[in-house]
Amino acid sequence: MRLTRGGQTYAVDMRGIASGSAAQDVMLIAGDAVHVPSRGCFQDELMAPGPISPPGISVYLSNLTVPATGNAPSAVGQSVREYPYGTRFMQAVVNTNCVGGTRSTSADRYAALFSRNPETGVSVVIDRPVEVMRTRPDRDDYDPYLLPGDSIACYDSSVTNLRDLLQILGLAGAVVILAP
Numbered sequence: 243m244r245l246t247r248g249g250q251t252y253a254v255d256m257r258g259i260a261s262g263s264a265a266q267d268v269m270l271i272a273g274d275a276v277h278v279p280s281r282g283c284f285q286d287e288l289m290a291p292g293p294i295s296p297p298g299i300s301v302y303l304s305n306l307t308v309p310a311t312g313n314a315p316s317a318v319g320q321s322v323r324e325y326p327y328g329t330r331f332m333q334a335v336v337n338t339n340c341v342g343g344t345r346s347t348s349a350d351r352y353a354a355l356f357s358r359n360p361e362t363g364v365s366v367v368i369d370r371p372v373e374v375m376r377t378r379p380d381r382d383d384y385d386p387y388l389l390p391g392d393s394i395a396c397y398d399s400s401v402t403n404l405r406d407l408l409q410i411l412g413l414a415g416a417v418v419i420l421a422p
Contacts, residue, residue: 246275262292284361289387295327301334302393330385331355331368331394332375340396341372355386356393372396 245252245268258265270276291297301323325334335341335353353375355368368386378384 244277244279245270246277247271247273259292282361286387289328291327296390298324298326299329299388299390299392300324301388302391325388329388331370331388332381332385334388334394335370335372335375335396338394338396341376352397354395354397355388356395357386357389358391360389 243254243256245254254266254268256265289295325337331353338353340351340353351372353370353372355370357366357368358364359366370384375381375385
């Protein structure tokens with residue numbers, strides 16, 4: 243970072259603050275100008291909890307997947323909506339009860355992350371099949387960090403959607419044969 247004070251510009255090494263190690267502790271006074279240049283790219287190391295990061299972030303969640311009948315009975319409450327700084331999408335998907343259950347009926351669930359690109363300010367929607375997220379070896383590159391104000395929604399599998407449709411039609415007990 244650069245500090246301009248009284249017409250003089252000073253370079254100040256602040257790298258230690260992000261990691262919790264030693265850093266210059268400069269007291270700012272009225273009239274100081276601080277310039278922190280951008281690297282123009284996302285920096286994973288800055289997402290770790292540290293002395294200058296917020297203690298946590300709030301995220302909006304929706305999980306109405308079966309067998310979860312709603313957020314409250316599924317323990318998706320206040321403590322689940324607040325995550326430590328540095329939490330990734332998959333961690334929140336697991337914490338929202340969107341992972342697990344009967345594999346034959348629940349395996350093709352997917353989750354959506356509604357966020358805003360911090361570099362451009364543009365809204366983004368990231369859809370991920372839950373089982374693909376769970377099994378990818380490059381999970382760290384495929385699994386973005388959560389940002390304050392992000393929203394997550396979990397969607398049912400096609401099997402549970404079909405089952406619910408059959409219940410609505412009164413065919414829940416009927417045997418359905420699907421032609422190939």
